[in-house]
Amino acid sequence: MTLLQNAVACPSDVPVLTLPNGDANRDGKVDEDDYRLVDAALGTSDPNADLNGDGAVKDDDLALVKAP
Numbered sequence: 013m014t015l016l017q018n019a020v021a022c023p024s025d026v027p028v029l030t031l032p033n034g035d036a037n038r039d040g041k042v043d044e045d046d047y048r049l050v051d052a053a054l055g056t057s058d059p060n061a062d063l064n065g066d067g068a069v070k071d072d073d074l075a076l077v078k079a080p
């Protein structure tokens with residue numbers, strides 16, 4: 013009666029989104045394509061262009077594309 017097996021409490025403690033700086037199209041690099049993608053999505057809630065994940069595509073997301 014001493015065999016207590018603790019189930020793994022939280023096996024999937026992995027961030028759902030891993031966003032490299034400004035890599036909107038996730039091709040591994042930040043370039044004009046990402047800028048255009050975000051710029052074209054300004055004012056929308058396109059999750060691919062919402063780089064900071066606040067639910068809206070705005071200038072701050074565009075700033076992330078510009079950031080190195």
Ligand SMILES: [Ca+2]
Pocket residue numbers: 034035036037038039040041042043045046
């Ligand atoms: Ca890219």
Ligand SMILES: [Ca+2]
Pocket residue numbers: 061062063064065066067068069070072073
């Ligand atoms: Ca945003």
